[in-house]
Amino acid sequence: MSERRRHSNVVLNLTPLIDIVFLLLVFFMLTAHFIEEERVDIDLPKASSGDPIEDDRYVTVVLTPAGEILVDGEAVVLPELAETLRGALHAPDKKFVRLKGDRVAHFGKAVQIIDAARIAGADALDIQTEKP
Numbered sequence: 001m002s003e004r005r006r007h008s009n010v011v012l013n014l015t016p017l018i019d020i021v022f023l024l025l026v027f028f029m030l031t032a033h034f035i036e037e038e039r040v041d042i043d044l045p046k047a048s049s050g051d052p053i054e055d056d057r058y059v060t061v062v063l064t065p066a067g068e069i070l071v072d073g074e075a076v077v078l079p080e081l082a083e084t085l086r087g088a089l090h091a092p093d094k095k096f097v098r099l100k101g102d103r104v105a106h107f108g109k110a111v112q113i114i115d116a117a118r119i120a121g122a123d124a125l126d127i128q129t130e131k132p
Contacts, residue, residue, distance in 0.1 A: 058126070059088040061113055063101035069113065078112060085120035095123040 061081075062070040069076050076084045088094060097117040101110050117125045 057093055058096045058098040059094050060098045060100060063105045063109055065102040065104050067106055067109060082116040082119040085117055089120055089122055097122040097125045098128055099125060100128045
């Protein structure tokens with residue numbers, strides 16, 4: 001007796017797999033957060049000296065003309081600033097604070113921000129300016 005080899009024509013239906021891939025694609029597109037940074041118009045003071053510095057090592061604190069304080073784009077009230085900075089400085093490679101303040105911003109708040117950065121344990125604080 002000779003064994004006969006059977007050739008079967010098996011067709012794999014890919015429709016359910018394609019449906020699942022498209023559902024996953026739609027799911028990730030709908031749940032992804034598209035973050036758009038708020039632009040705060042700040043007129044930085046002018047300074048003729050200074051060096052460009054890498055942005056990823058710094059926690060950026062912005063003092064707006066209206067007196068608002070933003071830490072890395074998030075609004076913070078002054079009594080919570082030191083604690084917020086302490087948490088932000090705890091991140092890896094974040095040891096420095098950069099202060100960006102409008103030219104007409106209240107100097108007293110700038111001093112309070114500097115004090116909060118020292119309390120939070122910042123290794124250094126820079127005040128960002130622009131060249132004239």
